Amino acid sequence: MNNLLHIERDQELLQGLAIDDDKSLKAIYLENFPMIARMVQQHNGSEDDAKDVFQEAMIILYEKVQEGDFVLSSRLKTFLYAVCRRLWMKKLQGAYREGPLAAETEDSIPVEDTLEAHAEKDLQFRKMEESMGKIGEPCKTILEDYYIHRKSMQEIAERFGYTNAENAKNQKYKCLMRLKKLFFAQQ
Template sequence: MKHNQDITRDRELLLGLAKNDDKSLETIYSENFPVVLRMILQHNGSEDDAKDIFQEAIIVLYEKASNSEFILTSRLKTYLYAVSRHLWLKKMQSTYGIYAIPPEMEETIPATEALDDHEARDEQFRIMERSMGSIGEPCKTILEDYYLHKRSMQEIADKFGYTNAENAKNQKYKCLMRLKKLFFDQYNTSL
């Protein structure tokens, strides 16, 4: 649930940025610049370089936010970091030539691939959350009690009035199979 709150907050900040809201810009800057600064300092850059790169990333973000078709599907932090990293790599390549890229950054060049993987995982979590929301009771509570709250089968049996832990275990298995079906039905239609 926290992840959805984070994405919702990020989308609100993005809307504020698109409307030229100074408070949104300040929040985005204060929450995201330190990570970009650290990355650039670790890779032979200066604080001024970091400010320039981050400013360019904010401009990219602003242009995207101004487009009504743009939908933020990852965390804002992830998006800004990937854009900043990409911009820094381009600057290093144009300034120092392609061979100047430190070996530890070479593996970070496919930032879009990492971002795509992150977005795919985000989508899977959203589908799982929807599946859990539509599974119904008592399955939702049984699965949450077992997997999230780490309750024993005996505790679950007592809570739901099952005669023993084995019956609770059978019910948990049925609920898990139902959740799996709901998840894959939604997952396959989203492809």
């Protein structure tokens, strides 16, 4: 999905949120909560903590959208991630105000750097997705089987009719080099 489609989708969701459309609210939750849950859990939180933080962020977003003059200057998921991250860091600081964690947390995780890194990863994932779409078969399936579905070389060899796992491994390497070439051609 290209960036223009993402922007249009985000705008549709915000418009739906502005008119209290439950479908938009559900879509925002389904598309963004897993990322927030991972972030909170990676920083000493639980899933319940993530739900609380996400709910607070949604209230902030809802209030901004209701004001009518809110302009989203990034992807919606980037905005929510930044708000949730800031809220979670504040909660951590409050919980450990008397301990050294508050200073460490603030210094070690600047939100601006995180947003840039998140945007860069998002761009890299889109490029990889595009490259995977161009690579063709059987390379696409071989790489997905190995890296995503965690199948062994022997399973891949059997699926594609290679004489042994070593031949499948050689083919996977060739596919990986082709994917690498397609990916870096986009740089």
